[in-house]
Amino acid sequence: MVKKFIILGYGNPDRGDDGVAYYLLQKLIRQFGNDADILTKFEEVGVCEVNEQIDIWYNLQLIPEISQDLAQYENAIFIDAHTAEIPEPILITKITPKYQNSPFTHHLTPASCLSLAEKLYQHAPNATLVTIRGYQFDFSRELSPQTNVLADSAFEEISRLIAE
């Protein structure tokens, strides 16, 4: 049976605002979760059930194996930080399967993951990318004040997407 939602957060919580997705996943667990224990284990278990409708997944970066999990869902929401090259503080955009090569290094985009799911496992979920502007990417486990505020707004948007 295809489950309704998977929410994928990625980024490094030790690099300031790069970890905004990590913090948003924690908020989602607190808001929607059936089991408080998830807060202590979600970053280690791969796909983790929040409730009957929603699973979450966290990693430092997107990896090819996630395509196998993606194929099991109707809908996916990807959460990440973005830099100043994107003007909107919070960007919410539909994404479709499209494989993109990284110029140099081991790096996958959400669209690439969807493409792998579609090609390898014959199904890609309806997908949305939510990115939040980051201001500080130093070695820190805290969000900048600006990103902290934006994260709260992004959380409301994600909650609305889940409820639709």
Place this chain on the structure above:
Amino acid sequence: MTQKITIEPVTRIEGHAKITINIKDDGSVEHAYLHINEFRGFEKFCEGRMVFEMPLITPRICGICPVSHHLASAKAADAALGVEPPRPASLLRELMHMGQIIQSHGMHFFELAGPDLLLGFDADPAIRNVVGIIQSNPTLALQAVNLRKFGQEIIKTTGGRKIHPNFAVPGGVNKALTVEERDDILSKLDENIATIKAGLEIFKGWAAQNVGQINEFAVFSSGYMGLVTPENSLELYDGKIRMVDKTGSQLELFPASNYLENIAEHVEDWSYLKFPYYRKMGWPAGVYRVGPLGRLNTCEKIDTPMAQEEFIQYRKMNDGKPIENTLHFHYARLIETLFAAEKVRTLLEDADILSKDILNTHHNYQGEGIGVIEAPRGTLFHHYWVKKNGQIEKLNLIVATGNNNWAMCEAVDSVAKRYVKGPDVTEGMLNRVEAAVRAHDPCLSCSTHAVGQMPMVVDVRDLQGNLLNTIKRG
């Protein structure tokens, strides 16, 4: 009027690189530069931290190769505290390391480099990616994803955690291996070795059809460096550091503790990443390459049977002399992946791998420690100066990609001069320049992952800096 072409990945604050190509009036390339704009504040950040924290902190340098830093850090801490891990702990650390090699090398060949080679540099970007390969061989594509997953599972099984490993500690490790865990890994080994061998056949088949390209694409001489066993066999976890010259003759064989006597770093004002070189030969005569090509030129044999068989074929290409062709990084990388998989079996069949004797707590403070390991990309050094109370006084890191900085720059320059003919710079030309860097499997991301498409931007400028043209990929 000379033109300047800039290729720059965007949407990254740090850890990205830029390529600048200076074009002369006749359209030929004057010079090409690879600029590394990597943030290197990590050493400062760690000063004052406790040495036992370093194997936990340093994996956070990079989301791509955290295990390499984790293990090199533990080895540096071992040395600084004067503590020798029990043999079972070293076996377990090496097992984790082999998982890292398998997942990293496997992903690089099948998902990153494979499309360049198998679909051609001039192929439509829409298909010149792993999806193009999937469409032609979906079974192999699934196997490739599973190969990476297999390597990751070895890391998770040994370390008990998927990311941010908390496994290697000064004096050993903190988790033993169970019989069930050992048997689970062993049960999946043969199918993954088959995938690696399939990759090797794919590469060799491609190479046989593209001899001309391989012999023209970024072929140049250098020294080479890598870890070796006492018998000069390939070694990825421990051993001494061997340097050879362009003919394969030994220049040096030294322990990690002597690296500063043998390696110096040159600085250029157009790159934040320094250029390591062999000190006794000076700059630039002492330049060297590391990573798969460097390692297979440095060693004289491989101690596992299947990889040794491949190695013999590999070295025959240049009559036993070092292989200088940049595209053979991919071939060497696959041979190393095969070695790592065979090594997994050797380690798991060692009776000590299940031992509970995994931690030595008797310290003999030394004050300074150096840990070296062969990361997937090359030789990685962690050097710590530690106070008596255990605080880090200062540290020095030479990351694997840094050791290959000169090589990447040389490859970019060589390929640009051969294939780029301005002012109309085609996608195919730029693909080749990109492929020259990609062959080295560099790690430039420094663990930030802000969105996210990594498009390439080419700015064509005149000498006054006026933008003449912009080409964007992605």
